[in-house]
Amino acid sequence: MSRTVFVNGTFLPEEDATISIFDRGFLMADGVYEVTSVLGGKLIDFVGHMVRLDRSLRELDMPSPATHDELLAIHRKLVAENKIVDGMVYLQVTRGNPGDRDFAFPDPKLTKPTLVLFTQNKPGMAESPVANHGIRVISIPDLRWGRRDIKTVQLLYPSMGKMLAKAEGCDDAWMVEDGFVTEGTSNNTYIVKGNTIITRDLSHDILHGITRVAVLRCAQEAQLQVIERPFTIAEALTADEAFFTSASAFVMPVVEVDGAAIGTGKPGPIATRLRDVYLDEMRKQAL
Numbered sequence: 001m002s003r004t005v006f007v008n009g010t011f012l013p014e015e016d017a018t019i020s021i022f023d024r025g026f027l028m029a030d031g032v033y034e035v036t037s038v039l040g041g042k043l044i045d046f047v048g049h050m051v052r053l054d055r056s057l058r059e060l061d062m063p064s065p066a067t068h069d070e071l072l073a074i075h076r077k078l079v080a081e082n083k084i085v086d087g088m089v090y091l092q093v094t095r096g097n098p099g100d101r102d103f104a105f106p107d108p109k110l111t112k113p114t115l116v117l118f119t120q121n122k123p124g125m126a127e128s129p130v131a132n133h134g135i136r137v138i139s140i141p142d143l144r145w146g147r148r149d150i151k152t153v154q155l156l157y158p159s160m161g162k163m164l165a166k167a168e169g170c171d172d173a174w175m176v177e178d179g180f181v182t183e184g185t186s187n188n189t190y191i192v193k194g195n196t197i198i199t200r201d202l203s204h205d206i207l208h209g210i211t212r213v214a215v216l217r218c219a220q221e222a223q224l225q226v227i228e229r230p231f232t233i234a235e236a237l238t239a240d241e242a243f244f245t246s247a248s249a250f251v252m253p254v255v256e257v258d259g260a261a262i263g264t265g266k267p268g269p270i271a272t273r274l275r276d277v278y279l280d281e282m283r284k285q286a287l
Contacts, residue, residue: 029153031152088122212245
């Protein structure tokens with residue numbers, strides 16, 4: 001069954017949706033995006049995603065195509081039209097179609113940004129069986145550009161990382177720069193030692209995860225200590241637990257890195273508890 005999608009002010013069937021070949025998102029990866037999860041038909045942490053969208057647009061000197069209220073209405077209509085109970089809403093903004101290819105940015109007064117949204121149906125995504133046994137990751141060099149704090153559509157290297165992991169029979173890759181883990185291919189990373197959670201501090205080196213903010217708040221409310229600093233693969237292998245966070249996987253235990261077990265080799269109690277607490281809190285706050 002065809003989905004209803006949104007393109008530049010119009011709701012339409014996905015097979016009728018088109019973007020110009022001169023759109024800078026297509027030609028230059030000149031765009032940013034956000035993914036908001038849907039649980040029980042409601043949007044999870046929508047405000048946080050919109051705040052980060054504003055920041056990404058501002059950092060790239062790109063105009064916003066709509067207000068938060070307008071974007072909320074679009075999200076809700078797509079969820080309703082496509083009968084999404086559990087799933088995701090993908091939003092992408094590009095610098096638009098200037099009518100031809102050029103490295104220079106077009107005049108924003110003459111070229112409006114492109115706005116696209118669509119849904120993905122993921123029944124039972126909060127009850128993923130993967131969370132019960134955890135995932136296995138490999139480590140790879142982090143060869144991305146320097147502004148990873150901007151959520152751009154430049155996702156080729158993370159995609160390559162996922163394929164490298166898949167080729168080795170694993171689920172994901174942790175990227176390493178100057179000897180320290182930056183993040184996963186599409187997630188923030190954490191290790192646990194005793195009652196202390198260690199995760200890389202915010203900078204241009206990593207994406208400022210929306211789920212990260214909420215999970216660290218839940219951790220502190222649960223009387224867990226949080227230390228924001230880089231860690232190495234070697235340190236991760238001495239940890240009691242590890243996990244990652246993302247908007248679509250929530251809190252996901254990591255049980256193996258580069259073929260070596262972390263802790264018991266099974267999801268640990270802190271990651272499991274944080275996943276339950278996070279999901280409970282987000283469902284209460286969902287829009």
